[in-house]
Amino acid sequence: MVKIQDIFLKSKMQRKIWQEFLTDLNIINFSESEIDVIDETIGIFDEEKLLGTGSIARNVIKYVGTCNKDGNGAARFNQILTALEMRLMAKGISHYFVFTKPEYQKSFEYVGFQLLADSKFGVLMEKGKPNIQDFLSKFDRGNEKQKNASIVMNANPFTFGHRYLVEMAAAENNWVYVFVVSEDKSLFTFDERFELVKKGLSDLTNVTILLTSDYLVSHATFPAYFIKNSEDIVTYQTSLDARLFKKWFVPYFNISVRYLGEEPLSSTTEHYNQALKNELEPEVTVKIIPRKKFGNTVISATTVRENIKNNTVAEILPRVPETTYNYILSNLTAIRERTKNGN
Structure with a gap:
């Protein structure tokens, strides 16, 4: 049964599963400066198998990654983003950012994010109100x-x-x-x-x-x-x-x-x-x-x-x-x- 549940990164076993999953997606920077600021991490699981994940650090969404081997990566991406946004809303946060690879820009634009700035290595995007124009x-x-x-x-x-x-x-x-x-x-x-x-x-x-x-x-x-x-x-x-x-x-x-x-x-x-x-x-x-x-x-x-x-x-x-x-x-x-x- 596929379900979304919390991943607790202080658990050595859960962090190992999470980190190996993201490493397979070519995300390999797990420095303490990046991890220590994370407030929540969630994952999509099919029984014990991790299929997608995302994290929240204050008003920043990060470490988003999904498995696309069966062609369902886009659907899982939408599930993860929806779940993270609901959690942000529950905290009273209606405006948030994502920093991600340039190749994922379109995926975030499809779910309502606006590009703020881009570079060769990464892009900064935002969603919600008040935005930069406001x-x-x-x-x-x-x-x-x-x-x-x-x-x-x-x-x-x-x-x-x-x-x-x-x-x-x-x-x-x-x-x-x-x-x-x-x-x-x-x-x-x-x-x-x-x-x-x-x-x-x-x-x-x-x-x-x-x-x-x-x-x-x-x-x-x-x-x-x-x-x-x-x-x-x-x-x-x-x-x-x-x-x-x-x-x-x-x-x-x-x-x-x-x-x-x-x-x-x-x-x-x-x-x-x-x-x-x-x-x-x-x-x-x-x-x-x-x-x-x-x-x-x-x-x-x-x-x-x-x-x-x-x-x-x-x-x-x-x-x-x-x-x-x-x-x-x-x-x-x-x-x-x-x-x-x-x-």
């Missing part, structure tokens, strides 16, 4: 008669380095859109980071500060379970991030320049900067600005976080605006406690 419509469109620039920042926390980058953009352009990454995977929460950016830039009259929702996220957070090679994963994540920005945000806000901070301390981020430049130009000029320094060292949010962790907070004062410093000082105990949890 998200963008909440903001005023960029003035086509102006030169508009953009900066995407995590600001964990907001430093004089971030401030310097925005000042450069504000001096060289009519308007600057600062997008603060909304994902809460940082020491400082999104609400904290957003508020510190607002306060730290409050005197600049040609700057608008916006959230990113689920659309502009760190390149490291895109699921990549369907890609084998680690170098390919970085390329996929970067190109997807850039192409989503270019396809949706650039025309809506009439952005012609994107500013990035130079990254002498991180080869990964420097690679990301160069990849963004390759993806966005010539339509969008990419300006990589040398980092602001205090003394002989660049101002880095990483250093500020280390100071908080090591309880050497006085050392951060020359590196952050007074608004950031005062917030950290007022909430030091709670913030330091988060550092113990690996944030």
Whole structure:
């Protein structure tokens, strides 16, 4: 008898069956960073035989695969998607994403998913409401008669380095859109980071500060379970991030320049900067600005976080605006406690 039931990945036996099934479908990336975020996994079983599977990680559908040896793969795909969507709805989630191989794009389009961005290695799609058009419509469109620039920042926390980058953009352009990454995977929460950016830039009259929702996220957070090679994963994540920005945000806000901070301390981020430049130009000029320094060292949010962790907070004062410093000082105990949890 064919039925859909839960697969519990903490069970060694169930995970082995699940993993072997997906490996046969050429999905072989089962890193802990991909698995640990999964909330639920389901499978279609004929007695003990697994015929299809899919997982949910928050509002992302992933690890979808079905057996098509008997020609029923499409029907099983629809069954899996329907079951996953019902579970998402039961959680109150009416808008969700899927990251998948390019060859599966049509299959997801047939069940109502919209393409957001694609790359050689994978595609990002969404379904439900509010979608990206709804998200963008909440903001005023960029003035086509102006030169508009953009900066995407995590600001964990907001430093004089971030401030310097925005000042450069504000001096060289009519308007600057600062997008603060909304994902809460940082020491400082999104609400904290957003508020510190607002306060730290409050005197600049040609700057608008916006959230990113689920659309502009760190390149490291895109699921990549369907890609084998680690170098390919970085390329996929970067190109997807850039192409989503270019396809949706650039025309809506009439952005012609994107500013990035130079990254002498991180080869990964420097690679990301160069990849963004390759993806966005010539339509969008990419300006990589040398980092602001205090003394002989660049101002880095990483250093500020280390100071908080090591309880050497006085050392951060020359590196952050007074608004950031005062917030950290007022909430030091709670913030330091988060550092113990690996944030």
